[in-house]
Amino acid sequence: MAGASLGAELAPHASILMLEAEDRPGYHATGRSAAFWEECYGGPEVVPLTLASGPYLRDHGFLRRRGAVYVGRGSDAGALDAFVERFRARGATIERIGREVLEAHIPGLRPAWTGGVWEPACSDIDVAGLHAHYLARFARAGGTLRTRGRVERLDRTGDGWVVAAAGAEFQAALLVNAAGAWADGIAALAGVPAVGISPLRRTVVQLRVAPSPPDDMPLVLDIEGGFYFRPENGRLWLSPQDETPSAPCDAAPEELAVAEAIDRLQQVVDWRVEAVERKWAGLRSFAPDRRPIYGFDPADPSLFWFAGQGGFGIQTAPAAARLGAQLLLGASRDGMTAGLDPELYSPARFRP
Numbered sequence: 288m289a290g291a292s293l294g295a296e297l298a299p300h301a302s303i304l305m306l307e308a309e310d311r312p313g314y315h316a317t318g319r320s321a322a323f324w325e326e327c328y329g330g331p332e333v334v335p336l337t338l339a340s341g342p343y344l345r346d347h348g349f350l351r352r353r354g355a356v357y358v359g360r361g362s363d364a365g366a367l368d369a370f371v372e373r374f375r376a377r378g379a380t381i382e383r384i385g386r387e388v389l390e391a392h393i394p395g396l397r398p399a400w401t402g403g404v405w406e407p408a409c410s411d412i413d414v415a416g417l418h419a420h421y422l423a424r425f426a427r428a429g430g431t432l433r434t435r436g437r438v439e440r441l442d443r444t445g446d447g448w449v450v451a452a453a454g455a456e457f458q459a460a461l462l463v464n465a466a467g468a469w470a471d472g473i474a475a476l477a478g479v480p481a482v483g484i485s486p487l488r489r490t491v492v493q494l495r496v497a498p499s500p501p502d503d504m505p506l507v508l509d510i511e512g513g514f515y516f517r518p519e520n521g522r523l524w525l526s527p528q529d530e531t532p533s534a535p536c537d538a539a540p541e542e543l544a545v546a547e548a549i550d551r552l553q554q555v556v557d558w559r560v561e562a563v564e565r566k567w568a569g570l571r572s573f574a575p576d577r578r579p580i581y582g583f584d585p586a587d588p589s590l591f592w593f594a595g596q597g598g599f600g601i602q603t604a605p606a607a608a609r610l611g612a613q614l615l616l617g618a619s620r621d622g623m624t625a626g627l628d629p630e631l632y633s634p635a636r637f638r639p
């Protein structure tokens with residue numbers, strides 16, 4: 288998603304080659320997301336990117352409104368209040384709710400869950416549609432995508448780079464590092480210091496439960512970060528919100544995470560789990576401060592970082608890509624990006 292969205296924004300203005308190691312784009316994190324747009328997800332400094340991306344996603348038909356509730360037990364009352372204060376200050380539309388409203392949204396909710404936060408605008412994202420849209424925009428504007436094009440060597444020349452990939456060599460004036468979990472590896476090939484990207488594995492399971500979750504049930508998230516779940520075509524998508532450190536790889540789900548997810552669900556609702564129909568895992572890749580990294584590396588200004596999209600790289604893609612392209616092209620900001628502070632996301636924060 289990072290490469291496709293930034294490529295689409297750049298291709299009308301420059302000659303762009305997008306190199307993808309796999310035989311198709313979207314095989315890694317992008318193809319494994321839980322597919323929601325949630326205003327508070329990723330922390331207060333990500334909220335401006337999410338909100339700025341909303342109108343583009345909505346206007347192009349990629350969002351379907353669902354709503355979200357954060358739920359808590361009695362002892363979480365303070366955490367729920369603090370959450371509202373923290374994220375409202377950043378522009379999220381959220382309100383504190385009590386048990387009665389929770390019950391109306393979540394059938395079979397166990398009595399321990401007494402309070403919550405309601406976010407009406409939360410939506411499902413058509414991730415495949417958005418990804419295809421950006422790839423099509425990229426191609427229409429003359430961009431070239433080369434799959435099975437793993438970057439193997441990066442050599443500095445007087446005024447740019449020679450990139451060795453899939454048995455061929457390409458000349459480039461600028462290099463954009465949008466390699467997700469592999470971004471520090473690309474920096475190493477370029478002879479640029481790492482920023483300390485941590486790939487963390489996250490598991491999702493698709494369950495058949497009885498009764499079936501109502502189609503209009505909101506996304507339900509634990510205020511303490513122990514789970515989230517939402518309906519998907521009569522089934523339930525559930526995650527234990529695991530964050531297991533991993534080397535960059537083709538991530539696979541582990542039985543323990545699946546069992547933990549189901550155990551946590553059963554503490555929230557009284558539904559019967561009838562079958563685990565699907566399970567998958569992907570890597571969410573974070574910078575040390577969990578903010579994304581967009582910008583030229585001060586150590587080598589011919590390398591541009593577009594990495595660290597963590598768990599919010601789909602919902603922030605439109606504004607992130609527009610901002611990234613503006614920084615790369617030296618263009619001024621527009622209506623979508625005017626409210627963003629690029630300094631927050633600059634790689635300079637990791638350089639002495």
Ligand SMILES: Cc1cc2nc3c(=O)[nH]c(=O)nc-3n(C[C@H](O)[C@H](O)[C@H](O)COP(=O)(O)OP(=O)(O)OC[C@H]3O[C@@H](n4cnc5c(N)ncnc54)[C@H](O)[C@@H]3O)c2cc1C
Nearest residue numbers: 288289308315316317321322323438467569599600601602
């Ligand atoms: C389980 C899960 C749930 C998530 N849920 C959400 C959600 O609900 N909403 C949301 O907004 N985000 C969500 N995310 C996060 C989101 O999926 C990511 O932030 C986003 O997909 C990152 O996109 P990316 O392009 O940076 O990474 P990727 O999709 O991983 O792409 C990086 C690409 O770089 C390629 N590459 C690596 N090394 C090389 C090389 N040497 N040469 C050539 N190519 C190379 C890889 O093959 C890969 O295709 C979730 C993530 C996971 C794992």
